[in-house]
Amino acid sequence: DNNQWLPEMHQFVDFNDRTEGSSNGGLPLCYTDEFDGPLTNNKNFMQDITKLNRERIPERVVHAKGTGAFGYFELTHDMSHICKSEFLRSAGKRTPIAVRFSTGAGERGSSDFNRDSRGFSVKFYTKEGNFDLTGFHTQMYLYKDPLRASTIFHGIKRMPGTNLYNFNPYWDAVTLVPETLNFILNIYADNGIPLNYRHMPGFPIHTYQVENECGDYHFVRFHFMPDAGVKTIKTQDAMTLGATDPDHAIKDLYEAIKRGEFPSWTVSVQILTMDDVHKDGSNAFDPSRKLSSEKYPLHPVGKIVLNKNAKNFHEEIEQLAFCPCHLVPGILGAPDKLFESRVLFYKDTQLYRLGKNHNNIPVNCPLHNIYTYNRDGMPPVGKNGGDDPNYFPNSYNGPQPLMNKQSNCTSEARCPGLIQIKESPADNTDQIVEFYNDLTEEGREILSENLLMPLKTIDQFLQKKVVDIFTTNLPDLARRLAKGLNCTLQSN
Numbered sequence: 094d095n096n097q098w099l100p101e102m103h104q105f106v107d108f109n110d111r112t113e114g115s116s117n118g119g120l121p122l123c124y125t126d127e128f129d130g131p132l133t134n135n136k137n138f139m140q141d142i143t144k145l146n147r148e149r150i151p152e153r154v155v156h157a158k159g160t161g162a163f164g165y166f167e168l169t170h171d172m173s174h175i176c177k178s179e180f181l182r183s184a185g186k187r188t189p190i191a192v193r194f195s196t197g198a199g200e201r202g203s204s205d206f207n208r209d210s211r212g213f214s215v216k217f218y219t220k221e222g223n224f225d226l227t228g229f230h231t232q233m234y235l236y237k238d239p240l241r242a243s244t245i246f247h248g249i250k251r252m253p254g255t256n257l258y259n260f261n262p263y264w265d266a267v268t269l270v271p272e273t274l275n276f277i278l279n280i281y282a283d284n285g286i287p288l289n290y291r292h293m294p295g296f297p298i299h300t301y302q303v304e305n306e307c308g309d310y311h312f313v314r315f316h317f318m319p320d321a322g323v324k325t326i327k328t329q330d331a332m333t334l335g336a337t338d339p340d341h342a343i344k345d346l347y348e349a350i351k352r353g354e355f356p357s358w359t360v361s362v363q364i365l366t367m368d369d370v371h372k373d374g375s376n377a378f379d380p381s382r383k384l385s386s387e388k389y390p391l392h393p394v395g396k397i398v399l400n401k402n403a404k405n406f407h408e409e410i411e412q413l414a415f416c417p418c419h420l421v422p423g424i425l426g427a428p429d430k431l432f433e434s435r436v437l438f439y440k441d442t443q444l445y446r447l448g449k450n451h452n453n454i455p456v457n458c459p460l461h462n463i464y465t466y467n468r469d470g471m472p473p474v475g476k477n478g479g480d481d482p483n484y485f486p487n488s489y490n491g492p493q494p495l496m497n498k499q500s501n502c503t504s505e506a507r508c509p510g511l512i513q514i515k516e517s518p519a520d521n522t523d524q525i526v527e528f529y530n531d532l533t534e535e536g537r538e539i540l541s542e543n544l545l546m547p548l549k550t551i552d553q554f555l556q557k558k559v560v561d562i563f564t565t566n567l568p569d570l571a572r573r574l575a576k577g578l579n580c581t582l583q584s585n
């Protein structure tokens with residue numbers, strides 16, 4: 094076998110350290126100079142094209158465009174009174190983190206300025222394993238019923254036939270799942286488009302159940318607020334910059350970190366007791382609603398600081414995989430159905446996008462104590478567990494699934510696990526009305542202008558459906574939209 098090309102092909106060139114004019118390791122630049130025969134016999138050429146052809150992996154089904162960075166979470170306030178997680182004990186402790194920011198609907202090549210949700214995901218590499226929080230830049234998600242997923246996901250994507258964007262399915266989905274309007278009004282408002290990621294807040298939305306050493310339960314909603322303040326961009330500027338500088342948010346984050354201006358966020362929680370949960374019922378867990386900050390004020394917990402860019406985007410950011418199922422002792426997840434659906438959804442999509450062993454990719458791998466029953470399969474296989482027990486349960490002291498671990502509770506016998514809640518049909522109209530009422534006259538005018546942009550392009554019967562939906566609760570907005578769309582207002 095003629096291996097003459099292999100050593101050169103495998104030589105790595107560090108482009109960052111390369112000095113001008115330095116050698117590239119002597120790779121031949123023109124294959125035909127070296128070899129006159131058929132190209133299929135040219136190992137260099139064949140290696141090159143077969144590798145190039147296999148460079149792409151599927152992009153994320155949503156949140157495909159994004160960027161990320163690394164840093165640490167510093168605990169400023171000990172939380173052990175409500176949560177026994179190691180990384181939330183002893184103020185001053187630092188835990189390494191990876192963060193990925195993203196836009197929601199657009200593809201990998203789309204603009205950072207689209208009017209859309211933004212993702213803010215954090216992976217905490219704690220000593221007890223990885224804890225993932227995936228958040229939005231809004232305090233609520235679009236809907237609460239997990240069966241709405243394909244209506245909404247297909248509604249925000251391109252038309253299957255023409256492959257063009259068309260607002261008909263989007264607004265059809267909105268009118269069929271009207272609780273989405275709580276989210277829609279937030280992103281169509283004057284301050285709905287984040288200027289960049291450094292000035293963007295993050296809200297993991299679900300109300301997580303946490304447990305302390307005594308087995309007492311509390312419930313928390315996390316908030317990440319940028320220390321540099323929240324900044325947004327006006328519609329016209331977003332449209333102009335979206336055309337001229339579509340990667341603005343990615344560049345802005347990368348360059349700030351490179352300059353040594355490390356962005357940071359204050360992490361806080363709203364805390365609910367079991368009594369609060371009994372009083373509020375399933376509203377306390379409804380992801381299509383925000384939680385009142387007057388009723389449940391923010392308690393500071395710590396800081397997120399990003400001080401390191403990725404060295405290789407594909408390796409460290411594209412392959413990052415967050416999952417709501419990545420939990421640590423003390424954090425049990427959220428008891429609502431949408432959360433349950435996400436545990437299944439993210440795992441399944443990552444099995445497809447990155448393969449069975451995606452948790453062996455270094456950026457997804459816990460930093461400490463990796464014991465798992467996962468074995469074999471396609472690379473990356475990693476350490477593969479030696480001869481440790483590879484079945485559960487076993488009598489050889491193999492790892493325990495988190496949910497099987499009993500708490501150290503001595504005071505009270507408790508059944509460990511998430512509480513059961515009975516969910517009612519979605520109802521967030523009160524928050525929609527409150528949001529609109531809090532806007533100034535100018536804010537209302539801008540909101541209706543922003544809404545009219547897509548609404549003017551959709552089918553007439555859908556325009557009427559949208560106006561009708563607002564007529565009962567937001568007659569003022571319905572009037573503005575009906576005027577802009579030239580349609581008759583339903584009398585109520």
Ligand code: HEM
Binds near residue numbers: 194239414435446
């Ligand atoms: C509170 C509600 C939700 C929030 C805050 C949220 C947030 C996010 C974020 C931030 C990402 C990007 C993760 C990354 O940076 O790699 C993401 C990805 C994703 N989300 Fe959600 N999401 C929510 C609900 C849902 C629901 C209900 C579904 C489906 C039923 C869903 C399906 C997905 C999928 C498939 C991905 C791509 C994951 C990957 O390929 O790695 N999300 N979500």
